[in-house]
Amino acid sequence: MKLTRRMTMSLMGATAATAMLPSGARANGTVHEVQMLNRHPEESESMVFYPDIVEVQPGDTIRFVSVDNGHNAVSYDDMLPEGAEGWKSRMNKDFEVVVESEGAYGYYCQPHKALGMVGLILVGDATANYESLKEANLRAPREKERWEDIFARADEIVGGSA
Numbered sequence: 288m289k290l291t292r293r294m295t296m297s298l299m300g301a302t303a304a305t306a307m308l309p310s311g312a313r314a315n316g317t318v319h320e321v322q323m324l325n326r327h328p329e330e331s332e333s334m335v336f337y338p339d340i341v342e343v344q345p346g347d348t349i350r351f352v353s354v355d356n357g358h359n360a361v362s363y364d365d366m367l368p369e370g371a372e373g374w375k376s377r378m379n380k381d382f383e384v385v386v387e388s389e390g391a392y393g394y395y396c397q398p399h400k401a402l403g404m405v406g407l408i409l410v411g412d413a414t415a416n417y418e419s420l421k422e423a424n425l426r427a428p429r430e431k432e433r434w435e436d437i438f439a440r441a442d443e444i445v446g447g448s449a
């Protein structure tokens with residue numbers, strides 16, 4: 288059987304990608320780690336996801352790493368792209384979610400939501416629902432404050448790609 292150049296390339300690509308991944312991981316997509324921490328490594332903030340903004344591609348994996356105990360990661364019901372599934376991880380456990388839908392995803396730590404332990408995932412071109420996240424229902428002042436800070440930084444990213 289004769290292989291076309293394109294077939295050969297895709298076979299090689301598949302082999303290389305599979306070889307680099309740990310067993311059980313998806314064949315496609317990159318894994319991005321988000322640490323759940325009691326203290327920010329560089330700033331004087333406590334109870335943080337680090338980094339609190341990640342830019343990824345559809346099919347990538349977000350791995351929440353339980354570096355410090357007492358945290359989890361839960362998606363906001365009103366901060367998801369249309370059709371995307373939410374998640375809720377167990378306390379004190381590492382957790383992985385594969386983000387398939389393009390758009391913006393907001394999430395929080397259940398015990399520290401009111402303290403502003405929140406984060407944002409931008410998947411591909413996030414413009415479809417990004418602005419709608421700003422209308423989400425936030426109750427705690429510290430939670431609002433952290434989101435304002437995140438949006439100020441994310442505006443640069445989302446605006447820049449439009």
Ligand SMILES: [Cu+2]
Nearest residue numbers: 358396399404
């Ligand atoms: Cu927490």
